[in-house]
Amino acid sequence: MRKRYIVTILTALAVVAYLALDDHQTTIEIVAQDLIDQEPDYIIEKLSAESFSKNGDLxxxxxxxxxxxxxxxxxxxxxxxxxxxxxxxxxxxxxxxxTGHLLQQKTIKLEGSVIVVPLSPQGGDFSLTTDSLNIDLVSQIADTNDKVVIESDRSELLATGMTILLDQQFVKFKSQVRGRHDPKAQ
Structure with missing residues (x-):
């Protein structure tokens, strides 16, 4: 009868050891898959990418x-x-x-010394700087909650947070708006 107990105990230990090893193997596979999922699928140096409308306009x-x-x-x-x-x-x-993070080809989150300038003559001659800016590329809306500085030859405007409707060239400041204008400056 003593031999039966020893055989039963050894069998139970073998089963527990097998299950522990099998569970460890599954954990290794899960960790390995997570690491693979976190790897980039491509890296491009000197990227230049263009997007076009349905009409073929850039x-x-x-x-x-x-x-x-x-x-x-x-x-x-x-x-x-x-x-x-x-x-x-x-x-x-x-x-x-x-730096920037392009999310699902729809939104870009920019960080670190963000500079925005109008490129069309009717857009004015100024520059806008902030620490971060989120741009919805589909709706053409840019937004930040950070400090914003808009400078031109004649004026300076400071604010905390803003939303820009890029297609309409309309800016809405969120809070703490202060400005300075020098009509004599050229």
Whole structure:
């Protein structure tokens, strides 16, 4: 009877050991798949990409020092992006920053020394700077909650947060708006 207990205990230990090893193998497979999912599927140096409307008009051009695409979430990380937004094939806005995240080819989140300038003559002669800016490329709306500085030869405007309707060239400031204007400056 003692031999039966020993055989039963050894069998139980063998089953537990097998299940523990099998569970460890499954964990390794899950971790390995997670690591694979976090890997980029392509990296492009000196990216230049253009998008066109259904009519064939150029709508946007994105240039970057480097672009790394992660397929799991369809995110492209951009280094030193430069973006030109067009309306009916005519350049309207130029945007630059240190980094950017292009999300599902629809939204771009820019960070670090973001600069926005109008490119059309009727857009005015000014520059807009902020720390971060989110641009919905479909609806042509740019938004930030950070400090914004708009400068021209004659004036300076400071605000916290803004929304720009890029296609209408309309800006709405969110709070703490202050301005300075020098009519004598040229």
């Amino acid at each position: 709508t946007q051009q994105i240039n970057a020092f480097k672009a790394t695409h992660y397929p799991k979430d369809d995110i492209t990380v951009l280094e030193k992006p430069s973006i030109m937004l067009y309306e009916a094939g005519i350049p309207k806005w130029g945007v630059r920053s240190n």
